[in-house]
Amino acid sequence: xxxxxxxxxxxxxxxxxxxxxxxxxxxxxxxxxxxxxxxxxxxxxxxxxxxxxxxxxxxxxxxxxxxxxxxxxxxxxxxxxxxxxxxxxxxxxxxxxxxxxxxxxxxxxxxxxxxxxxxxxxxxxxxxxxxxxxxxxxxxxxxxxxxxxxxxxxxxxxxxxxxxxxxxxxxxxxxxxxxxxxxxxxxxxxxxxxxxxxxxxxxxxxxxxxxxxxxxxxxxxxxxxxxxxxxxxxxxxxxxxxxxxxxxxxxxxxxxxxxxxxxxxxxxxxxxxxxxx
Amino acid sequence: xxxxxxxxxxxxxxxxxxxxxxxxxxxxxxxxxxxxxxxxxxxxxxxxxxxxxxxxxxxxxxxxxxxxxxxxxxxxxxxxxxxxxxxxxxxxxxxxxxxxxxxxxxxxxxxxxxxxxxxxxxxxxxxxxxxxxxxxxxxxxxxxxxxxxxxxxxxxxxxxxxxxxxxxxxxxxxxxxxxxxxxxxxxxxxxxxxxxxxxxxxxxxxxxxxxxxxxxxxxxxxxxxxxxxxxxxxxxxxxxxxxxxxxxxxxxxxxxxxxxxxxxxxxxxxxxxxxxxxxxxxxxxxxxxxxxxxxxxxxxxxxxxxxxxxxxxxxxxxxxxxxxxxxxxxxxxxxxxxxxxxxxxxxxxxxxxxxxxxxxxxxxxxxxxxxxxxxxxxxxxxxxxxxxxxxxxxxxxxxxxxxxxxxxxxxxxxxxxxxxxxxxxxxxxxxxxxxxxxxxxxxxxxxxxxxxxxxxxxxxxxxxxxxxxxxxxxxxxxxxxxxxxxxxxxxxxxxxxxxxxxxxxxxxxxxxxxxxxxxxxxxxxxxxxxxxxxxxxxxxxxxxxxxxxxxxxxxxxxxxxxxxxxxxxxxxxxxxxxxxxxxxxxxxxxxxxxxxxxxxxxxxxxxxxxxxxxxxxxxxxxxxxxxxxxxxxxxxxxxxxxxxxxxxxxxxxxxxxxxxxxxxxxxxxxxxxxxxxxxxxxxxxxxxxxxx
Numbered sequence: 001x002x003x004x005x006x007x008x009x010x011x012x013x014x015x016x017x018x019x020x021x022x023x024x025x026x027x028x029x030x031x032x033x034x035x036x037x038x039x040x041x042x043x044x045x046x047x048x049x050x051x052x053x054x055x056x057x058x059x060x061x062x063x064x065x066x067x068x069x070x071x072x073x074x075x076x077x078x079x080x081x082x083x084x085x086x087x088x089x090x091x092x093x094x095x096x097x098x099x100x101x102x103x104x105x106x107x108x109x110x111x112x113x114x115x116x117x118x119x120x121x122x123x124x125x126x127x128x129x130x131x132x133x134x135x136x137x138x139x140x141x142x143x144x145x146x147x148x149x150x151x152x153x154x155x156x157x158x159x160x161x162x163x164x165x166x167x168x169x170x171x172x173x174x175x176x177x178x179x180x181x182x183x184x185x186x187x188x189x190x191x192x193x194x195x196x197x198x199x200x201x202x203x204x205x206x207x208x209x210x211x212x213x214x215x216x217x218x219x220x221x222x223x224x225x226x227x228x229x230x231x232x233x234x235x236x237x238x239x240x241x242x243x244x245x246x247x248x249x250x251x252x253x254x255x256x257x258x259x260x261x262x263x264x265x266x267x268x269x270x271x272x273x274x275x276x277x
Numbered sequence: 278x279x280x281x282x283x284x285x286x287x288x289x290x291x292x293x294x295x296x297x298x299x300x301x302x303x304x305x306x307x308x309x310x311x312x313x314x315x316x317x318x319x320x321x322x323x324x325x326x327x328x329x330x331x332x333x334x335x336x337x338x339x340x341x342x343x344x345x346x347x348x349x350x351x352x353x354x355x356x357x358x359x360x361x362x363x364x365x366x367x368x369x370x371x372x373x374x375x376x377x378x379x380x381x382x383x384x385x386x387x388x389x390x391x392x393x394x395x396x397x398x399x400x401x402x403x404x405x406x407x408x409x410x411x412x413x414x415x416x417x418x419x420x421x422x423x424x425x426x427x428x429x430x431x432x433x434x435x436x437x438x439x440x441x442x443x444x445x446x447x448x449x450x451x452x453x454x455x456x457x458x459x460x461x462x463x464x465x466x467x468x469x470x471x472x473x474x475x476x477x478x479x480x481x482x483x484x485x486x487x488x489x490x491x492x493x494x495x496x497x498x499x500x501x502x503x504x505x506x507x508x509x510x511x512x513x514x515x516x517x518x519x520x521x522x523x524x525x526x527x528x529x530x531x532x533x534x535x536x537x538x539x540x541x542x543x544x545x546x547x548x549x550x551x552x553x554x555x556x557x558x559x560x561x562x563x564x565x566x567x568x569x570x571x572x573x574x575x576x577x578x579x580x581x582x583x584x585x586x587x588x589x590x591x592x593x594x595x596x597x598x599x600x601x602x603x604x605x606x607x608x609x610x611x612x613x614x615x616x617x618x619x620x621x622x623x624x625x626x627x628x629x630x631x632x633x634x635x636x637x638x639x640x641x642x643x644x645x646x647x648x649x650x651x652x653x654x655x656x657x658x659x660x661x662x663x664x665x666x667x668x669x670x671x672x673x674x675x676x677x678x679x680x681x682x683x684x685x686x687x688x689x690x691x692x693x694x695x696x697x698x699x700x701x702x703x704x705x706x707x708x709x710x711x712x713x714x715x716x717x718x719x720x721x722x723x724x725x726x727x728x729x730x731x732x733x734x735x736x737x738x739x740x741x742x743x744x745x746x747x748x749x750x751x752x753x754x755x756x757x758x759x760x761x762x763x764x765x766x767x768x769x770x771x772x773x774x775x776x777x778x779x780x781x782x783x784x785x786x787x788x789x790x791x792x793x794x795x796x797x798x799x800x801x802x803x804x805x806x807x808x809x810x811x812x813x814x815x816x817x818x819x820x821x822x823x824x825x826x827x828x829x830x831x832x833x834x835x836x837x838x839x840x841x842x843x844x845x846x847x848x849x850x851x852x853x854x855x856x857x858x859x860x861x862x863x864x865x866x867x868x869x870x871x872x873x874x875x876x877x878x879x880x881x882x883x884x885x886x887x888x889x890x891x892x893x894x895x896x897x898x899x900x901x902x903x904x905x906x907x908x909x910x911x912x913x914x915x916x917x918x919x920x921x922x923x924x925x926x927x928x929x930x931x932x933x934x935x936x937x938x939x940x941x942x943x944x945x946x947x948x949x950x951x952x953x954x955x956x957x958x959x960x961x962x963x964x965x966x967x968x969x
Contacts, residue, residue, distance in 0.1 A: 180555065187559070194574065197841070230573040238559070238577050245555050249548055256544035259453040 001212040003220065010057030010213075021051040032093040043088025046081045053077060054147070063137070064210040065217050067201055068231035071193075074150055075235055078124060079243045082154035086162040094164045110156050111168050113178055120157020121185050123149040128189060130200045137203050157182070161247055175251040183244035190237030194230050204228060285369035287354050290376050292673065294351025297376075298344050299744070301383060305339035306737055308332050313697075313733040316726050319718040329714035330397035331416070335386075337400030338420065341520065342427045343383050345658055349523040350375070350434050352665060353462050355673065357438060359768035360456050362447025362776065362802070367440040367813060371433055378430035382423040389419035396420035399712060401513060402483070404494030404505040409487050418487055421480045428473045428480075435466035435473075436820045444813050447767075449776030449802065456766045456779075457546055461526035464550045465519055468557065470820055472515035474828035479508035482835065485918055490908035493835065493918075499842045499911050503568060508831060510561035518557045520654060521621075522550065524661035525592060528614050531668050532596050534764045535611035536603030539780060542595045549588035556585040566637040575634045582632035589625055593618065608762075609683030613664035616691050620656025624649055627702065642712070645705025651698045663690065663743065670747070671761045672768060676754030682746040689739030696732025700725045775802030818948035822955040825926075829959050832922060833966050836915040845912055847903045849896060850968050856892030857964045859885045860927075864957035867934075871950035874942050879934060882953065886931050889960075893924050919963055926956045 025047045034040040053059070053076045062070030098104040110116055126132055127146050136146040160170045161179065170178055199205055205225045207214040217223050223231075281289055311332050315324040324332060354372055358365055366372050389395045396416040398407040407417050442455070442463045455463075482493040483505070492498035494505045533540045540546060562570065562578035596618055605611065627649040631637050640646065663686070670678045704725050709716055716722055760769040765780040774785045781802075863885035870878035897920075900906075900913070907917040933949045 176551075183555075195838075227571065227573050230571055234573060234577040238581055241555075241559060245552065248555065249552060252548045252551060253544070256453065256547070259451070260544070 001216050003216065006057050006060075006213060006216060010060045012055055012060060014055060017051065017054045021047050021054075024050075028088075032090050034088070034090050036090070039088045039090055041088070042084050046084030046088060049076060049084065050081050050151075053081070060210075061213065061217070065204065065207045065213050066223070066228050067204040068223075068228050068235060071232040071235045074124075074127075074147075075240060077147055077150040078120070078154035078157075079240060081151065082158045083162050083243075083247075085155060086158050086164065089164045091164045091166075107168075111160055111163070113160055113170060113174065116156045116160055117178060117182065119153045121182050123153045125185060125189055128193070133201060134203065161251070172251055172255045176248055179244045179248050179251075183241045186240040186244070187237050190233040190235070190240065193233030193236065195233075196229070198226055198229065201229070283373075285373045287358050287366050287369065287372060288673075290369075290372050291351045291353075291355025293376055294347045294354060294379070297380065297383065298348035298351060301339055301343040301347075302740070303744075304387075305336055305344055306740060308336040308339065309733060310737060312336060313730040315714060316716070317730040318727065319716055319723050321715055324714060326714040327394075327397065330712075331395040333712060334396050334399055334402075334420075338386065338396070338424075340654070341400060341516075342424060343386070345520050345654065345662075346427070346431060347379050348662060349520070349658075350379075350431070352527070352662075352669070353438060353523060354434070356669065356768055357441060357459060357462060358445070360459050360766055361442065361445065361450050362767050362773070363441060363445035365445075366437050367445055368437050368817060371437050371817075375430040375433040375437070378426050378433070382426035382430065385419055385426065386423035389416045392416075392419065401509050402505075403509075404483070404486075404500075404502045405496060407483060407487075407505075408495050409490075410495075418484065421484045421487070425477060425480050425484075428476050431469050432473050432821075432824050435469035436817050436824075438462050438466040439470070439820055440813055440817050443816065447773075447776060447802065449781075450767075454776060454779045454781075456526075457529035457540060457543065458523070458526035458766075460547050461522045461529070461550050464554045465522040465526075468515050468519050468522070468554050470824045471558070471827055472512050472519065474824050475508055475512035475831055476516075478828050478831040478835075479505060479512065481922070482508075482832075482918065485907065485914070491914040491918070492908070492911055493914060499839070500914075501838070504835065504838060506565050506568065507561070510564045511558070511831075513564060514561040515554075515557045517650075517653070518553055521657050522553070524617070524658040524665075525550070527661050527665040527668075528596060528617055530766060531610055531614045531664050532599050534668075534762050535606045535608060535614070536600045537606075538599055538603040539765075540595065541598035542591075543779060545591050546595050549591040552588040553585060556581065556588070560585055563632055563637070566631075566634050567641050572634075579632050579634050583629060586625065586629050586632075593622055593625075608667065609678070609680055609687055610664045610667035610762075612684075612687045613660050613667065616687070617657060617660040617664060620652055620660060620691075620694065624652030624654075624656050627652065640705055642710055643705035644701040644709045644711055647711050648698045648701035648705060651694075651701075655694055655698070660690070660694075663687075666743070666747075668762065669768075670750070671757030674751055674754070675757055676750050677757045677761060678750045679746050679754060682742060682749070686739055686742040686746060689735055689742060691739075693732050693734070693736030693739050697729050697736055698732070700728050700732075704729075773802045814944065814948045815951055818951045822952060825955065826959070829919075829922070829962070832915075832919045833962060836919050837966060839911040839915050842911050845916070845967065847900055847905055848968060849899065852892060853896060853964065853968060856889050857960060859892070860889040860957045860960050863889070864954045867950045867953045870941070871946045874946065876938075876941050879938065879941055883931060883934050886927055886934070886953075890924060890927055890931075893920065893927075896920075916967065919967070923956070923960055923963055926959070930956050 025044055028034075028043055028047070029040075032043075034043070053073055058069050058073050062073045098107060110119070123146075127136065127149065132146075136142045160168065161175055163169060169175070281293065284290060284293075311324060312329070315321055315329055315332075354366065357363075387395075392415055394414045394416045396402070396412075396419065398412055398417060398420075402417060402420065405411060442452075442459060446452070446455070452460075482491075485491045486493050486495065486500075492500040494500050494502050496502055529540055529546060560578060560582045562574065563582040566575055566578075600615075627645070631640070631646075631649065667678050667683055670676070704722065707719070707721065707725075709722060716726075759771045760782070762769070763786075765783045767774060767776070767781055770782055770785070774781050778784055863882045866878050866881040866885060869875075870882055897917075900916075905913045905916075907913050930949070930953045933945075933952065937943050937945050937949060
């Protein structure tokens with residue numbers, strides 16, 4: 001098998017996933033009726049990415065051969081797809097939904113950082129504990145539940161940062177602390193993965209049942225089990241932290257932009273003095 | 278005299294810091310001269326190998342911890358309250374304590390000469406060279422102890438700065454309007470709070486190894502020399518930015534004033550500082566590329582190290598863009614600031630080179646590294662400090678530094694700097710190793726080294742001109758007046774000035790000019806009162822606790838790291854579980870005590886704390902009876918270190934509780950309660966890792 005074969009034939013069009021993603025996209029277009037094309041593009045690319053993440057060779061590799069592919073899958077589920085969804089959700093849709101009292105109540109509770117932070121970070125840590133991780137690999141139902149944890153937990157986690165209701169977002173210092181502490185936990189998890197002894201995730205040391213793919217990965221790509229595990233850890237550490245760091249910088253930028261609008265007059269006045277001097 | 282020794286006035290503490298740093302600058306400079314004299318020619322015997330090792334170790338340690346750190350803290354202590362319109366630092370006595378810790382640490386470090394030899398394992402004291410079998414004399418104990426004191430002083434100062442900036446800004450001085458120097462101090466102090474405890478953890482472990490025969494870093498007994506490198510550089514890389522961020526802040530104040538233009542891209546300057554701070558925690562492995570960590574790890578850290586060049590580049594462009602189109606006044610301060618831009622960029626570029634793994638393998642431990650970090654620390658920080666000295670000297674003394682001597686100072690230092698260190702790039706490429714007391718007579722090596730030594734002499738002369746200029750100007754210097762540079766920030770204001778923008782003083786002067794014809798003088802502003810609420814002492818304690826949690830986290834990681842080599846033996850899960858419950862309960866009682874301010878809750882807390890300590894004592898006794906000691910095995914080493922440091926914190930907490938026993942209404946109870954609760958949470962973490 002060649003890399004090309006894997007890219008062509010490694011797709012597993014699981015009907016429930018395809019139908020689910022399509023339903024999500026259609027429901028979005030019908031319910032949200034997005035007026036800004038950028039918003040629609042963000043949300044729909046989130047849905048498309050979810051589809052790719054769950055049916056493409058990433059999934060096949062992650063389930064049987066490569067720990068790093070599996071971590072990549074989780075990374076997309078928790079850190080990339082939810083922000084795309086939230087940025088793509090029009091404010092009006094949420095406002096309409098929150099007219100339901102019980103929904104507003106749920107939102108009030110979940111948007112608290114003390115709730116949303118652990119809901120985003122704890123699944124990430126717990127599901128990578130070897131016992132839980134290996135169990136999810138062995139049982140399909142548990143595996144689906146694991147992915148839902150990342151997806152739902154991730155969406156709740158990003159709500160106070162990128163949520164459509166700007167007045168429910170955290171202030172600057174709060175956002176920095178929120179994101180930085182999440183980044184720290186992610187780094188520690190990544191570092192642990194890098195330095196954990198080989199065999200912590202036995203399924204990836206001796207892949208079973210996927211001989212051709214395994215041969216391609218080991219021989220063709222030259223990825224041994226040790227490098228694979230290290231890439232998995234680094235995936236969480238470096239790109240993971242970069243997502244948080246980008247969010248921090250975006251918050252800082254937004255904060256300064258808001259301040260500069262208020263200060264516009266003062267700045268102009270000062271510029272005039274300098275001209276005269 | 279007594280007024281100065283016991284002072285808590287931020288101006289006096291600031292000046293004391295700077296004088297202390299100036300003294301050790303001369304000491305560290307003499308050490309550098311000795312090194313360069315020894316290296317002037319191949320195969321010289323001017324210094325013995327032992328003396329050379331001591332000289333380069335002391336030179337590095339002195340310049341980093343006894344010169345640059347205190348002078349930066351000194352400038353900040355002096356200027357920070359003035360810049361934000363506060364009357365004092367948040368904790369004046371704490372700043373005095375931090376200063377005396379600095380003095381004690383400095384004296385302790387130099388006492389090692391009298392106690393059998395100075396430390397000689399380089400400024401990063403790699404294990405196992407720094408362990409007893411290879412360094413039996415007490416120099417390294419002095420080194421570790423003194424660095425512990427110095428880093429505690431730095432942490433306390435940093436906490437002080439953060440609370441001052443957070444709570445004591447004058448009305449109108451919003452956080453969006455603070456001078457960039459203040460903003461960078463804020464970011465830098467957060468770096469110190471989180472990075473210094475990594476050094477403390479490493480030093481504590483090294484001292485326990487050396488004095489109590491433990492095995493953290495001794496591979497022969499199963500320890501890991503690599504762990505020292507990780508911990509040291511987790512501190513060491515952020516330390517580079519700790520030493521350079523305040524310099525960035527100074528440059529960001531000086532260039533606009535002498536270009537007659539506001540800083541270009543304030544937001545980007547502020548944001549990029551944050552980016553540098555966050556990234557600086559994720560790049561430490563590039564100091565360890567020569568260690569076999571696997572190519573995947575190396576590639577990732579190479580990428581993250583290159584990334585950090587982006588926010589730094591943003592700064593260089595911002596400073597340059599500030600000068601473009603401005604009407605630049607070439608005072609000595611401005612000349613130094615411009616030289617800073619050029620020389621720091623050279624150091625930055627060679628730094629990006631080190632992020633490339635193959636290049637790093639070729640150049641690590643050669644003189645190329647020496648050249649690189651001297652361009653960063655001398656070409657960067659030191660030039661910025663010269664600029665700052667010329668700029669703020671009139672503020673400190675009321676007199677201007679002499680400009681023509683300043684020009685001599687400038688040209689000698691800049692020429693000397695480049696002569697000394699530029700050729701070291703070439704020596705490094707030729708393969709000359711650093712930290713070796715002499716070298717063979719290979720083609721060009723002697724010639725290049727002589728140029729370097731000659732440059733060092735010029736550099737030394739330039740620095741001496743600065744000292745002479747300062748002494749002379751104190752007596753004969755021109756009177757400066759309150760605002761000699763027509764500056765824009767509050768420290769130059771004579772009266773309280775209202776803050777409505779980032780340039781309060783320029784606004785004020787414009788207003789004054791406009792109203793010259795009229796009778797009314799411009800409306801004056803308000804300075805912050807400098808009085809603190811209880812909440813603020815909690816804020817300081819909160820930061821301290823954060824710093825401590827990094828310390829404990831690293832000790833627990835060390836326990837976990839060695840878990841596979843000999844696990845726990847002879848621990849009593851059930852009894853300790855009960856004592857743990859006692860300590861957790863005391864976390865609740867102390868909270869009640871701080872709310873109700875009643876003695877009963879206080880007494881309950883003290884009793885529960887004592888019970889916990891008794892339980893710990895029993896556990897230790899049981900282990901000792903089974904001959905499990907701190908030196909018997911890695912389990913003993915890690916367990917007693919982690920549990921012992923926690924017990925020390927409980928004892929400290931008990932003492933603090935006892936101290937407020939007479940005055941339970943004291944506002945000190947709130948921060949003590951926070952500290953106590955932190956202690957019980959730390960134990961919960963230790964209990965989970967060690968016992969479960």
